[in-house]
Amino acid sequence: MQPHRNNTSGHRQPAANATGHFKSLAISSPKPFVFHVELNRPKKLNAISREMWIEIKDCFEALAINPDCRAIVLSAAGKHFCAGIDLSSMMSMGEQMGEYDDVARKGVILERTIKLYQDSISSVERCPKPVIMAVHQACIGAGVDLITAADIRYSTQDAFFQVKEVDIGMAADVGSLQRLPKAIGSQSLARELCFTGRRFEAAEAERSGLVSRTFVDKDALLAGALALAEDIAGKSPIAIQTTKESMVYSLEHTNQEGLDHIRIINKLHLQSEDFAQAVAAQLTKDEKPVFAKL
C-alpha cells in the first residue's frame, strides 16, 4: 500500500495501490490521514472467506506502518455488516482435512487455520492507529470477534449482534470470549450472550457499552464515524498512538505495570516536537497545529 498525498480538498480519493490489491476489501482515504476500509462481499453478506481473513490482516499490517494513516473507519458494503465466517469456506476446510487419515495431520491444518484467523482479528488491535467500527444490521459470529478488537464501536439503531458460534457447534476461538467481557465490563452478560447465541439489538449494545453511539441510519453512521476519525487524525500521532498502546497494554496488566510501561515510553515521547508544539498551540489558542508524519 503506497502512501497517498494529503487530501485537503475533501474529495474521496482511492488509497493508491490498495483498491486494486484487495479483492474482499475496498479501501479509500476520504479525509486527510483517515482511511476507510470496507468489507466488500455484499452478495455474501460480508461473510468472512479465507481470502478476507488474509486480506484483513494484510490491510491492517500495512496501515499500521503507513505514515499517511492516523485513524481508520471500518464499515461494510451491502445489506449487513457481517454474517460471520463464510460457512462454505468452512466446508472446503473440511474437504482439505479429508485428504488425510491421520488425526495429527488434520489437527495441524486446523491449528494453522485458527492461528491465521486469530492473527487476522488481532491485527486490528495491534494496529497502532485507532480503529472505529461502523456497524449496520447483522453483526454475527466472526463479525463480533472483529468489532471487539477495535478501539471504538458505533452502530446504526437497526444493528443487531449475535455470538453465534455455539449454534454451529463450536466455542468461539478468534477473540470474542476474550475481548467481549472486557468491552462490556460484565462477565454475566458476556457469558449469557456467548452461551445462548441470542440476538441482541443496538439499544442493548449501547446500554451495555459494546457500542458507544448509535445513529438513525447508515449514512449518519458513516458521517459520525468519519468525523470522529478526522478529529483523532488532527491530533499528534505520537500522542494518539502511544495512548492506544498504553490502553491495550493496560487491559492485560496491573495498574502498576501499566504505569511503568507508559513512564518508560513517555521519558522519550515527552521530548518529542509534537509535545512542544501541542503545548504551544494550547497556550496560543492555535486550533490546528500541524504535526509531522509518523
Ligand SMILES: CC/C=C\C=C\CC(=O)SCCNC(=O)CCNC(=O)[C@H](O)C(C)(C)COP(=O)(O)OP(=O)(O)OC[C@H]1O[C@@H](n2cnc3c(N)ncnc32)[C@H](O)[C@@H]1OP(=O)(O)O
Ligand atoms: C476457525 C473459526 C473461526 C471463526 C469462526 C466463526 C464462527 C461464526 O462466525 S458463527 C456464525 C456463522 N454465521 C451464521 O450462522 C449466520 C447465518 N446467517 C444468518 O443468520 C442470516 O443469513 C443473516 C446474516 C441474519 C441475514 O439474514 P437475511 O437478510 O434474511 O439473509 P438470508 O436470506 O438468511 O441469507 C442470504 C444468503 O446468504 C447466505 N449466508 C448467510 N450467512 C452466510 C454465511 N455465514 N456464510 C455463507 N453464506 C451465508 C444464505 O445462506 C443465503 O444464501 P442463498 O443462496 O441466497 O439462500
